[in-house]
Amino acid sequence: MTSTPPQTDQAAAGQAAPEQVTAAPADGGGPAPAVEVRGVDKVFPVAGGGATVALTGIDLTVAPGEFVSLIGPSGCGKSTLLRLVADLVEPTRGAVRVFGEPARAARQSKRYGIAFQQAGLLEWRTVAGNVELPLQVHGVKKRERRERARELLELVGLGDFAGHWPAQLSGGMQQRVAIARALAERPPLLLLDEPFGALDEMTRERMQAELARIRLETSTTVILVTHSIPEAVFLSDRVAVMSPRPGRITEIIDVDVPGRVTAPGESGGGAGGAGVPAVSAVPAVEDAVGQAEDVREQAAFFEAVTAVREALRAGGGS
Amino acid sequence: MTAGVAVAGSTVTGSTVTGDAVTGSTVTGAAPVREVAAPDVPPGAVAARGGGGWARTRARLAVVLPPLVFGVVAVALWEAYVQAYDIKPYLLPAPSEIWTQFRHSFRVIVDTSKATGSNALVGLVVGLVTGLVAALVAASSKVVDGLLAPVAAAMNAIPIIALAPLFNSMFSTTSSVPRRLVVAIVVFFPVYVNTVRGLRQVPEVQRELMRSLAVGRWRFARTVQLPGAIPYFFTGFRLASSLAVIAAVVAEYFGGRQNGLGSRITSAAANTAYPRAWAFVLAACVLGIAVYLLAGLLEWLATPWRRGSGSTSST
Numbered sequence: 240m241t242s243t244p245p246q247t248d249q250a251a252a253g254q255a256a257p258e259q260v261t262a263a264p265a266d267g268g269g270p271a272p273a274v275e276v277r278g279v280d281k282v283f284p285v286a287g288g289g290a291t292v293a294l295t296g297i298d299l300t301v302a303p304g305e306f307v308s309l310i311g312p313s314g315c316g317k318s319t320l321l322r323l324v325a326d327l328v329e330p331t332r333g334a335v336r337v338f339g340e341p342a343r344a345a346r347q348s349k350r351y352g353i354a355f356q357q358a359g360l361l362e363w364r365t366v367a368g369n370v371e372l373p374l375q376v377h378g379v380k381k382r383e384r385r386e387r388a389r390e391l392l393e394l395v396g397l398g399d400f401a402g403h404w405p406a407q408l409s410g411g412m413q414q415r416v417a418i419a420r421a422l423a424e425r426p427p428l429l430l431l432d433e434p435f436g437a438l439d440e441m442t443r444e445r446m447q448a449e450l451a452r453i454r455l456e457t458s459t460t461v462i463l464v465t466h467s468i469p470e471a472v473f474l475s476d477r478v479a480v481m482s483p484r485p486g487r488i489t490e491i492i493d494v495d496v497p498g499r500v501t502a503p504g505e506s507g508g509g510a511g512g513a514g515v516p517a518v519s520a521v522p523a524v525e526d527a528v529g530q531a532e533d534v535r536e537q538a539a540f541f542e543a544v545t546a547v548r549e550a551l552r553a554g555g556g557s
Numbered sequence: 558m559t560a561g562v563a564v565a566g567s568t569v570t571g572s573t574v575t576g577d578a579v580t581g582s583t584v585t586g587a588a589p590v591r592e593v594a595a596p597d598v599p600p601g602a603v604a605a606r607g608g609g610g611w612a613r614t615r616a617r618l619a620v621v622l623p624p625l626v627f628g629v630v631a632v633a634l635w636e637a638y639v640q641a642y643d644i645k646p647y648l649l650p651a652p653s654e655i656w657t658q659f660r661h662s663f664r665v666i667v668d669t670s671k672a673t674g675s676n677a678l679v680g681l682v683v684g685l686v687t688g689l690v691a692a693l694v695a696a697s698s699k700v701v702d703g704l705l706a707p708v709a710a711a712m713n714a715i716p717i718i719a720l721a722p723l724f725n726s727m728f729s730t731t732s733s734v735p736r737r738l739v740v741a742i743v744v745f746f747p748v749y750v751n752t753v754r755g756l757r758q759v760p761e762v763q764r765e766l767m768r769s770l771a772v773g774r775w776r777f778a779r780t781v782q783l784p785g786a787i788p789y790f791f792t793g794f795r796l797a798s799s800l801a802v803i804a805a806v807v808a809e810y811f812g813g814r815q816n817g818l819g820s821r822i823t824s825a826a827a828n829t830a831y832p833r834a835w836a837f838v839l840a841a842c843v844l845g846i847a848v849y850l851l852a853g854l855l856e857w858l859a860t861p862w863r864r865g866s867g868s869t870s871s872t
Contacts, residue, residue: 327765347771359762363784363862376772376780404862 271339273428273460274301274324279333281319281486293319294486297333299479303427306454306461308471308478310547311554316486317464321432324462325353337428349377351428352421356436358413360405366416367392367401373423391419394453411442418450422457429454431463435470447473448530468551472496472543473535480547482554489554492546496539650832658836665821666840673817674844676733677805680740681848684797687741688748689790695749696756696782705749713746725813736808736817743804748793755789756782788863791856798852802845818844 281294294316301307309317322328323335326346337345345351352373360369370388379387392398395415405413414434421429431450435443447470454461454474465471471478472494480490534540632652638644639651646654659666691709695702720742724735759782767777809819818841825834857864 322765325769327768346769349771351769353766353769355762355765357760357762359760359766361763361781361784363787363860372780373770376767376770376776406862 270303272300272336273303273305273338274299274462275334275336276300276320276324277334277336279320279323279330279335281316281323281328282331292485294323294330296487299488299491301460301462303460304458305477306463306475308463308465308475309481310465310468310471310478311481311486311551312483314483314486315481316483317481318432319486320481321430321462321464325351325430345428349373349424350426351430352424352426353430354414354417354421354432354434356433358405358410358417360413360416362405364405365401366397366403366405366408369405369416370419370423372420377424387423388419391422392416394422394456395419395449411438411446414438414446415449418453422453422459425457427460429459429461431461433464433466436466443467443470444535450474468544468547469535469540472540472547478547480550480554482551490550492543492550494543496534496537496543646831647829650835654832655835655839658830658833659839662833662836666818666837669816669818669821669837670840670844672733673802673805673809673819673841674848676736676808676817677740677801677844677848679733680737680805681744681798681801683737683741684744684801685748685794688745688793688797689752691745692749692752692756692786692790695753697778702753709746709749712742721808721811721813725811728813730812731814733814735813736805739808740801740804743800744797747796747800748790751793751796752786752790755786758789759785787859791852791859795849795852795856798848799845802841802848806841 276297276299279294279297280292283291283293285291297320299307299320309320311317319328323330324337324342326335326342335342338350340348340350360366361372364372367385367388370391371384374384374387389398389401392401395418397412397415397419400408400412405416408416414437418431418434421431435446438446450461451474453459461474463471463474473496475494478492478494479488480492481487482489635649636652639649644651691705695705720739721735724738728734763781763785767781772780805817806819806822809815809817810823818837821837822834822841825831825837
């Protein structure tokens with residue numbers, strides 16, 4: 240059974256232009272939001288008195304199963320915002336709620352998995368040992384851990400490297416292990432802080448295709464921090480454009496590119512798509528890569544990239 | 558199952574690979590993922606296997622041979638210099654003379670090396686254990702750390718020369734304790750300082766990771782802090798191992814039990830038997846190297862992840 244390349248005929252017949260929305264997702268009255276950031280400020284005290292305003296007046300709502308990217312120039316606070324959601328820093332003002340709970344409670348209930356720009360693998364553990372780490376610290380039995388790690392390594396295409404040491408892997412492979420680790424406990428929310436930042440362009444595009452495929456497989460809510468406009472447009476349902484001094488969200492852009500590999504139940508047409516069959520099977524890596532190439536070459540894709548770029552420029556960045 | 562071999566250089570465009578089951582409903586079972594076209598080639602995996610054992614032997618020789626050759630040439634030059642200029646033994650004995658004395662006194666050398674060696678090892682172990690324990694305590698308590706830091710620095714600053722005769726007078730003249738105590742004190746400082754540094758230097762990304770997993774303090778220590786400090790501990794260990802032998806030898810210069818190498822060096826020098834004194838010095842060098850290699854071996858055993866093909870890329 241081969242996977243059906245989705246919506247390519249719709250792509251050929253005129254594309255929907257990306258809409259621009261400034262706040263909540265289209266389904267305003269839908270299910271409880273996965274992540275809710277309300278009126279958040281974050282100020283960091285600076286040594287010798289004074290303070291840096293990292294974020295002001297952040298309002299962001301992410302629906303369950305949605306993929307939202309945070310994009311902006313350096314210093315716009317996007318990593319800080321991600322860490323606020325992860326409860327790795329606390330807001331100076333405002334509230335962050337994750338699946339209805341305060342961020343701290345969500346962290347303590349392990350409602351999310353996170354991957355950073357550095358893979359952060361423990362060098363004294365094997366690749367499989369690193370993937371098992373969250374399971375081990377949360378008391379999962381050895382047999383189950385091992386099974387789950389094997390499953391995840393297959394998912395990211397590193398099944399043969401389970402017994403290797405991290406130092407023996409390249410940067411891209413280490414990042415894949417980090418992502419496998421973030422998925423270990425099947426978290427409903429995945430937070431990614433520029434995980435592909437240190438990779439070359441080819442590896443990066445390949446990893447994006449894999450991430451899209453994984454997301455299709457697991458229907459996870461994802462918040463991704465990135466520098467790359469094509470990456471944001473390729474992967475996201477919505478792109479939050481941020482700008483610095485002070486850090487704030489200037490615009491949230493709905494991405495509407497037909498043919499994108501999206502979560503099951505969601506058509507590639509975004510808010511406006513009708514009568515388009517959802518992708519029913521998880522494509523193999525080569526399929527996902529192939530589809531990804533198709534997606535990246537569509538006019539709607541370029542239009543969306545342009546829209547994001549213009550929003551970035553308008554916001555005073557890049 | 559998966560035959561996921563990285564085939565470098567080849568690419569697969571969007572066509573399906575085989576017609577077999579891409580069910581997607583479970584991840585286990587049929588393996589839909591194949592690792593193809595890995596543009597990011599891992600550093601050690603595609604090693605220079607061609608040439609096999611010879612390439613590796615050559616690499617090892619390239620490391621071992623230069624110092625060996627240098628050593629032999631240096632000794633030869635030494636011998637030539639002494640012979641040519643007829644240097645007196647109290648200035649600089651010839652290597653040949655030293656070697657003769659070494660052979661003559663071999664049994665004594667073995668016995669005294671055993672005594673000095675055991676002093677060094679006992680003191681080393683005591684110093685390691687106390688250094689490690691102190692580091693663990695200091696890393697977990699700022700108060701203790703603040704108290705210990707100046708004490709440790711002071712201990713390191715005191716020369717052994719001052720300590721040895723004091724300890725000798727504290728204990729009986731047939732006791733080995735004073736020398737072992739001196740060694741332990743000398744060993745303590747590098748082990749303590751390096752281990753504390755290792756315990757403190759947990760990379761930020763690992764801290765954040767552990768925080769995101771909501772682990773408790775003890776779990777954090779066990780999973781990340783302690784294993785991460787192992788390389789640092791062994792750095793201290795290696796430093797301390799050389800110092801231990803030196804301290805064991807020198808501690809004997811100031812009285813106390815005289816059954817080790819140090820006493821033989823002093824007595825030979827006092828009797829103007831300089832080649833013999835140098836022979837014992839040579840024995841002390843050999844002992845020092847042996848202890849250092851032992852430390853290196855233990856480190857090699859304890860850190861299997863560092864035994865790789867020299868790849869140290871950590872992104």
